[in-house]
Amino acid sequence: MSPTRAWTWLLGLSAASTLAGQGLSGPLLTLTVLGASFWKARVILAAYLGLQRVPGWQRVFDLGLAALTAVLIVLALA
Amino acid sequence: MSRDLPGEPLIWVLILSELAVFGAGLVAFLAVRLTDPAGFLEAQSHLHRLSAGINTLVLVTSGWFVARATQGRIWPNLLPALALGAVFLGLKLVEWADLASRGISTETHAFFTFSYLLTGFHAAHVLAGMVLLAVTGATGSRPALEAGAAFWHMVDLVWVLLFPVVYLV
Numbered sequence: 575m576s577p578t579r580a581w582t583w584l585l586g587l588s589a590a591s592t593l594a595g596q597g598l599s600g601p602l603l604t605l606t607v608l609g610a611s612f613w614k615a616r617v618i619l620a621a622y623l624g625l626q627r628v629p630g631w632q633r634v635f636d637l638g639l640a641a642l643t644a645v646l647i648v649l650a651l652a
Numbered sequence: 653m654s655r656d657l658p659g660e661p662l663i664w665v666l667i668l669s670e671l672a673v674f675g676a677g678l679v680a681f682l683a684v685r686l687t688d689p690a691g692f693l694e695a696q697s698h699l700h701r702l703s704a705g706i707n708t709l710v711l712v713t714s715g716w717f718v719a720r721a722t723q724g725r726i727w728p729n730l731l732p733a734l735a736l737g738a739v740f741l742g743l744k745l746v747e748w749a750d751l752a753s754r755g756i757s758t759e760t761h762a763f764f765t766f767s768y769l770l771t772g773f774h775a776a777h778v779l780a781g782m783v784l785l786a787v788t789g790a791t792g793s794r795p796a797l798e799a800g801a802a803f804w805h806m807v808d809l810v811w812v813l814l815f816p817v818v819y820l821v
Contacts, residue, residue: 577716577719577723578716580716580719581713581716581719584712584715584716584812585712585713587686588705588708588709588712588812589709589821591705591708591816592708593756594820595684595701595705595816595819596701596821603820603821604821607816607820607821608669608816608817608821611813611815611816612805612818614712614812615812615813618805618808618809618812619809621719622715622801622805622808623658623667623802623806623809624658624659625657625658626654627655627657627658628657628714629656630655631655631657640670642671642679642813644804645679646678646817647681649679649683649686650682650817650821652682652686
C-alpha cells in the first residue's frame, strides 16, 4: 500500500468515526469507532511503519492490536 | 520470524513501550468508567468532539507528508508536516483553554483526570516528535529521518486509538 493510498484510507475511516460520533450511540457507536480505529492502526503499522514488508511481524502486531481492541470493546460495552 | 523489523530495532522498542503505556491508560480509563458511567458520559459531553475529529485528519495528513519525506524530497514534505503538528497542538490548546475557562480541571471528575493526562501526555509526544523531525531532517541523513518518521507515525498511531475511547464511546 502506497503512502497516498494509506492516507486515503485513514481520511475515510477518520471521517466515518467523526460522523458516527455525531449520529450513532450505544453499542453500534462503540463497535463502529473502535473497529475503525483498529483498521486505522493497522494501516499505519503496515504502510507507514513498513510492516507490510514483513508479513510475519505484521501478524504479530495484528494479534496484539486485535487483543487490545477487544478488551476496549468489552470494557466500553460493559 | 523470517525477516527483521524495518528500521532501527530501538525505535520498535520505543513504539511497543509507548503502545503498552497508552494501551494500559485507555484500559484503566474504561475500567474506572464502569464505576460511574453516567458521570463519565456527562463529563465527555464537555469535550470538543469536532475539534478532536479535525485533529485526527490533521495528524494523519501530517503522517502522509512525513512518509513522503522519507521517500522523496525532505523539506517540501517536512515543513507542511511540522505545520500540521503545530495546528494539532494549537487546536488542543484552544480546547484546554475553553475547558479551563469553564472551571474544568483534572480535579473536577475522574474523567477529566484521565482525559487531561492521556491527551496531555500525547501532546507532549507530538511536540517531541516535531523537534525530532526537525533535527533528523536537518541532518539530511535518510536513516536518521526514518527513525524520526517512525516516532511520528507512532504518535499518529496512539492518537487513532486514543481519540475514539476518550471522545466518542
